[in-house]
Amino acid sequence: MTKRVAILISGGGSNMLRLVESMVGDHPARPVLVASNDPEAGGLKRAAEMGIATAAVDHRPFKGDRPAFEAALSAPLEEAAPDILCLAGFMRVLTPGFVARWQGRMLNIHPSLLPKYKGLNTHARALEAGDAEHGCTVHEVTPELDDGPILGQACLAIAPGDTPESLASRVLTLEHRLYPDVLRRFAQGDRSFHQLS
Numbered sequence: 349m350t351k352r353v354a355i356l357i358s359g360g361g362s363n364m365l366r367l368v369e370s371m372v373g374d375h376p377a378r379p380v381l382v383a384s385n386d387p388e389a390g391g392l393k394r395a396a397e398m399g400i401a402t403a404a405v406d407h408r409p410f411k412g413d414r415p416a417f418e419a420a421l422s423a424p425l426e427e428a429a430p431d432i433l434c435l436a437g438f439m440r441v442l443t444p445g446f447v448a449r450w451q452g453r454m455l456n457i458h459p460s461l462l463p464k465y466k467g468l469n470t471h472a473r474a475l476e477a478g479d480a481e482h483g484c485t486v487h488e489v490t491p492e493l494d495d496g497p498i499l500g501q502a503c504l505a506i507a508p509g510d511t512p513e514s515l516a517s518r519v520l521t522l523e524h525r526l527y528p529d530v531l532r533r534f535a536q537g538d539r540s541f542h543q544l545s
């Protein structure tokens with residue numbers, strides 16, 4: 349049975365794009381919704397151009413009332429009835445209540461080799477620490493931020509002269525390979541860890 353995938357974004361949606369592009373042919377999943385907390389998110393236009401249903405719920409009017417924002421976001425989500433939720437550059441922290449609704453079928457991609465560097469500014473922190481390698485992680489979402497079971501990782505060597513910007517760009521290229529790889533396996537029921545070579 350083909351799995352229905354909803355993707356949550358906050359910006360350009362480059363990860364969303366790769367996920368959508370991967371769900372073709374014999375892939376066990378198909379995209380059913382792209383939703384954002386920012387009505388101006390560039391990824392919404394890209395998704396609509398690919399014929400995918402979109403939804404936008406601006407988080408700002410809710411003034412920090414996370415449950416109220418999530419209740420509004422849940423309306424289009426429940427209507428799409430996804431089997432899997434992919435957070436892809438989604439920049440809002442989710443409440444335990446929302447996570448509980450989707451836990452076990454909600455993925456996120458984070459631009460570090462978790463458990464290192466949870467949270468923001470991961471590239472600068474890896475550089476400041478003098479790490480030799482860096483990368484990205486796809487994990488199941490649990491109530492604690494950037495902490496769920498790790499499903500896949502991709503690594504690269506930090507190069508001399510790398511800046512947070514150059515590192516972000518190189519890691520993003522890895523993300524675009526890793527997330528589709530993990531989603532395909534996850535949609536087939538495979539929750540084992542894979543290192544992207």
Ligand code: GRF
Nearest residue numbers: 359360361362363436437459
């Ligand atoms: C990027 O910084 C990426 O590392 C993280 O989310 C941000 C935006 O990604 N996962 P996208 O282009 O919107 O997918």
